[in-house]
Amino acid sequence: MATEVMQSAEPRTNYLNAGHTVKSWLLTLDHKRIGLLYLFSISAFFFIGGIYATLIRLELVTPQGDLMTAETYNKVFTMHGVIMIFFFLIPSIPAVLGNFLLPLMLGAKDVAFPRLNLLSWYVFIVGGGMFMLTMINGGIDTGWTFYPPYSSIYSNTQVTLAGVSIFITGFSSILTGLNFMVTIHTMRAPGMTWFRLPLFVWAHYATSLIQILGTPVVAITVLALGFERTLQIGIFDPKLGGDPVLFQHMFWFYSHPAVYIMIIPSMGVVSELIANMTRKRVFGYHFVAFSSLAIAVFGFLVWGHHMFTSSQSMYAGLVFSLITYAVAIPSAIKTFNWTATIYKGSVSFDTPMIYALAFLGLFTIGGMTGLFLAAMGLDVHLHDTYFVVAHFHYVMVGGAIIGYLGGLHFWWPKITGKMYPEIWGRISAAIVFLGFNLTFFPQFVVGYLGMPRRYHSYVPEFQVLHILSSAGASILALGFLMPVFYFAWSIKYGKPAGANPWGAVGLEWQTPSPPPTENFTYQPVITTEAYEFEHVEEIKNAGKAEALQTA
Amino acid sequence: MTLLTSFFLQLPFMPEQASSFAQEVDLFYLALWGLTVFFTIGVALAAGIFMIKYRRKRAGEIPEQVEGAMLLEITWTVLPFIMALGIFAWGAKLYYQMYTEPKDALEIFVTGKQWMWRAQHPDGQREINELHVPLGRRVKLTMTSEDVLHAYFIPAFRTKADVVPGRYTTTWFVPTKVGTYHLFCAEYCGTQHSGMIGKVIVQEPSDYQAWLGGGTKEPPAAAGQKLFASLACNTCHYEKSGGRGPTLVGVYGTDVKLDNGTTVKVDDAYIRESILNPMAKVVATYQPVMPTFQGQVSEEQIANLIAYIRSIGKQDGDGGTAAPAAAAQPAAKPAAPAAKPATPPQSGAKQN
Numbered sequence: 001m002a003t004e005v006m007q008s009a010e011p012r013t014n015y016l017n018a019g020h021t022v023k024s025w026l027l028t029l030d031h032k033r034i035g036l037l038y039l040f041s042i043s044a045f046f047f048i049g050g051i052y053a054t055l056i057r058l059e060l061v062t063p064q065g066d067l068m069t070a071e072t073y074n075k076v077f078t079m080h081g082v083i084m085i086f087f088f089l090i091p092s093i094p095a096v097l098g099n100f101l102l103p104l105m106l107g108a109k110d111v112a113f114p115r116l117n118l119l120s121w122y123v124f125i126v127g128g129g130m131f132m133l134t135m136i137n138g139g140i141d142t143g144w145t146f147y148p149p150y151s152s153i154y155s156n157t158q159v160t161l162a163g164v165s166i167f168i169t170g171f172s173s174i175l176t177g178l179n180f181m182v183t184i185h186t187m188r189a190p191g192m193t194w195f196r197l198p199l200f201v202w203a204h205y206a207t208s209l210i211q212i213l214g215t216p217v218v219a220i221t222v223l224a225l226g227f228e229r230t231l232q233i234g235i236f237d238p239k240l241g242g243d244p245v246l247f248q249h250m251f252w253f254y255s256h257p258a259v260y261i262m263i264i265p266s267m268g269v270v271s272e273l274i275a276n277m278t279r280k281r282v283f284g285y286h287f288v289a290f291s292s293l294a295i296a297v298f299g300f301l302v303w304g305h306h307m308f309t310s311s312q313s314m315y316a317g318l319v320f321s322l323i324t325y326a327v328a329i330p331s332a333i334k335t336f337n338w339t340a341t342i343y344k345g346s347v348s349f350d351t352p353m354i355y356a357l358a359f360l361g362l363f364t365i366g367g368m369t370g371l372f373l374a375a376m377g378l379d380v381h382l383h384d385t386y387f388v389v390a391h392f393h394y395v396m397v398g399g400a401i402i403g404y405l406g407g408l409h410f411w412w413p414k415i416t417g418k419m420y421p422e423i424w425g426r427i428s429a430a431i432v433f434l435g436f437n438l439t440f441f442p443q444f445v446v447g448y449l450g451m452p453r454r455y456h457s458y459v460p461e462f463q464v465l466h467i468l469s470s471a472g473a474s475i476l477a478l479g480f481l482m483p484v485f486y487f488a489w490s491i492k493y494g495k496p497a498g499a500n501p502w503g504a505v506g507l508e509w510q511t512p513s514p515p516p517t518e519n520f521t522y523q524p525v526i527t528t529e530a531y532e533f534e535h536v537e538e539i540k541n542a543g544k545a546e547a548l549q550t551a
Numbered sequence: 552m553t554l555l556t557s558f559f560l561q562l563p564f565m566p567e568q569a570s571s572f573a574q575e576v577d578l579f580y581l582a583l584w585g586l587t588v589f590f591t592i593g594v595a596l597a598a599g600i601f602m603i604k605y606r607r608k609r610a611g612e613i614p615e616q617v618e619g620a621m622l623l624e625i626t627w628t629v630l631p632f633i634m635a636l637g638i639f640a641w642g643a644k645l646y647y648q649m650y651t652e653p654k655d656a657l658e659i660f661v662t663g664k665q666w667m668w669r670a671q672h673p674d675g676q677r678e679i680n681e682l683h684v685p686l687g688r689r690v691k692l693t694m695t696s697e698d699v700l701h702a703y704f705i706p707a708f709r710t711k712a713d714v715v716p717g718r719y720t721t722t723w724f725v726p727t728k729v730g731t732y733h734l735f736c737a738e739y740c741g742t743q744h745s746g747m748i749g750k751v752i753v754q755e756p757s758d759y760q761a762w763l764g765g766g767t768k769e770p771p772a773a774a775g776q777k778l779f780a781s782l783a784c785n786t787c788h789y790e791k792s793g794g795r796g797p798t799l800v801g802v803y804g805t806d807v808k809l810d811n812g813t814t815v816k817v818d819d820a821y822i823r824e825s826i827l828n829p830m831a832k833v834v835a836t837y838q839p840v841m842p843t844f845q846g847q848v849s850e851e852q853i854a855n856l857i858a859y860i861r862s863i864g865k866q867d868g869d870g871g872t873a874a875p876a877a878a879a880q881p882a883a884k885p886a887a888p889a890a891k892p893a894t895p896p897q898s899g900a901k902q903n
Contacts, residue, residue, distance in 0.1 A: 065745070070742050070743055070744075070745065070746070071742050074739075074741075074742060074744070141741075141742070142739075143739045145739075147699075147700055147738075147739070149698070149699050149700075149716060150699040150700065150739070150740060150741055154665070154698060154699055154741060155741070237716075238716045238717025238718070239716070239717075239845075241828075243717070244700060244715060244716065244717070245715065278605070278614070279607075279612070279613055279614055280614055280616060280617070281616050281617070281618065283617060283618075283619050283620075284619035284620075284623075284624050285618075285619065286619075287619070287624050308646070309702060309711050309712050309713050310713045310715070311712070311713055311715050311718060311720045314646070314647065314650050317646065318643055321639055321642060321643060322639055325635035325636065325638065325639045326635075328631065328635050329628060329631055329632050329635065332627065332628075332631040333624070333627060333628055335594060336594075336623075336627040337619075337624075338598075339594055339597050339598050339601070340617075340619075340623065342597075342598055342601040342602060342605065343597075343601050343605070343617075344601075344605055344614055344615060344617065345601070345605050345614050346605065346606075346607045346608075346612040346613065346614045347601065347602045347605050347606050347607055348606075348607050349602070349606065349607075353602075357598055357599075357602065360594055360595070360598050361591060361594065361595045361598075364587075364590055364591045364594050364595075365587065365591050368583075368586065368587035368590055368591065369587065371583060371586075371587075371635070371638055372580065372583050374638075374639075374642070375579065375583070375638050375639070375641065375642025375645075376642045376643055376645070376646035377575075377576065377579065377641070377642045377643070377644065377645020377646040377647075377648070377649060378576060378579050378580060378583070378642055378645070379642070379646075380576075380646065380649055380709065380710060380711050380712075381576055381580075381706070381709040381710070381711060383702075383711060383737070384702060384704070384711070384737040384738060384739075385737065445564055448564075448565065448566070448580065449563060449564075449565070449566050449706065450566050450704070450706025450707075450733060450735065452704060452735045452736070452737040452745075453737075453739070454739045454744060454745075455744065455745035456744070456745040457745045457746070458745065459733060459748075461563065503610075531616075532616075533613050533614075533616070534613055534616075539610075539611055539612075539613055540611065541611075542609075542610035542611035543609070543610075543611025543612075543613070544611070545610075545611070546609055546610065546611050547611075
């Protein structure tokens, strides 16, 4: 295969040049093209969500609410949260990288249900479009958590429309999960046993489980909220005979596992990055694989840790706290195994590895600060403060987005057939890392000092920390914008990548870049485990070339 | 440069410690930061050293492969697990202390509404967006909301509890330092959420007494007694049995039998429910004929009614459950029925 790609000058049919019409994209059943459709859509949402984040950080530079009214600010942080969570983070790695890579990694021609796959994108676009409509109509101000009775009775904003859009978008997530799960069960190439699967696939299997089992619950919850709001059916508002705490139980039953929808795929990416950039099989493969499943399963039993101060029973709280600590263990196992993988490896310093290292550090901080919040007596003080905001940004940005960016750099040559400029990749990774820490570390401190979430104005003594945070945000924004430009640049001017520029293992690297529409021109048969580098032609060839030079 | 130094010197890291919980919460917090720094530095240092030491030296390099090591896996599963259990236990212990209601506490009733905090002291003194409390005394807040969710958060005390419409929640603390501290609403409650803030003022007990002395006021139980008459509660709930509803004298803090065979403890939550939703739990042998007072009484009036019923309740019952403001001093005597029905009610009777 390697030889085949050397002649990349000569045009070859691949999934990108297989059709140039708009129709060939919008009606495509090719998982790779659908992955790219998702890439463009979620990047647009990330950009919009980022603008809202910028507005938040600008407002908080001064203690007075002087840039915008309180009403506008409340809409801004709500839109930031809803867009980033439902329209960027949840689809991000599964729908873009997962769609693109899963069939390639399994040695399959496509996912099990290509039409369903396209449908999931259309459902996403309809849901996303409706949310944009919500935005144009004035947005919503309930916070992304939609707690009633504020959301059901008191808010005068577009809650119903937003609820419908989230309801619809949920189906896109369910369809993707369903498709992946069936694909992993039925489409594996001959010889691809469960324990020969790349860890990226294991992570997506665990994620699919949550998407399928959890998402219907949030759909029901949003529906119930809609009924109360439009038909005055008392479910959550005590004035109508309902119970507001019931909503919190239902909401977090999905929304806590949803956090794992965002982070587990990123863990899968990091396993691939570290293995391939160090050319070592992942230390403790079975432990890393099963820890993804353990997180997915335990993750369903911890929702009450969002409710220690909500008037939930103390004894329920005790159980939720205990199980939450059980989730910490598989996360710790992964972190230690990744670190051990680097030991005695052949470590490359290319951008994907820099992102993987950033992930290791930031996810450790994000995970450890989760232990603060799961400790009931400490959570009483920390709950609903900026400490929580800092914690989940360390997990969601420092974990999920850093993993996503690392994966995007790693598989960019496969997706486009071109190399991005390595030096710019490293610079932007460093800027993202610095900007991120400057933005969110001060928020741990200001949170412990007592700064509550969702405050439009605040007491003056918190200003210094907010200024640091806003300064960091501007650096972070720069780091996020740079890849947009050099990725775009690389499509035209980037060096041709070849089939396997990293000397990586994995079936996706054994087919040309960009891959042909049918993924493989032959039927792959798997005879080895997931991370066996001694069979990688590119490394062997490089070794032979070096031997010739020294001889 | 000096500007920069003074900028950082101004950075505070911990809020003031002004309650009996603050010290232990801070200790716990710092201990967890110790662990966090240990693990983060440990992982980053190990990964960093490995990266540099084992950096790729030749393009064709294939390192020796290691499958894993069972002993290591067990170690880094079991050790974090034990550590996690320790953190769990400490957090649970602290929480248990915070959420076990104290005896002999000064009881203050708090109502949250968009976007203000009202507090009523046992002697009837009221205040808005402020909370005066005496130094060194156990203070218990019983709270409810008139509209949406709020949360009563006093960072200097390290306490917080959601304030939920339709139910009573409580929190308690012992102020340990005289001073003025922030009071924040921590649960998002709409447009002016960030304006729903106030001050907690810790005073020497004598100053607190002096502060209570100012202004005109009416003890909640007395106010409740008047309300009991003006709402004509006493036309059914007699001083003695025989009314269409059960007598309320001496029932607070006791268990009563319901018409479905179960029993319920007469506490604030039950009285509140019975005023707003009388059909929910009807006392045995009475008919469900009481009308709802939903919309006719404010949360504070309900609290006053509870205070009154509590003041005529089982004497020396230390109703350990949620108990609004009031009962410090029992109202003298049950209200005399304003107008006794001419004819004794027939079989028809009703719940409280």
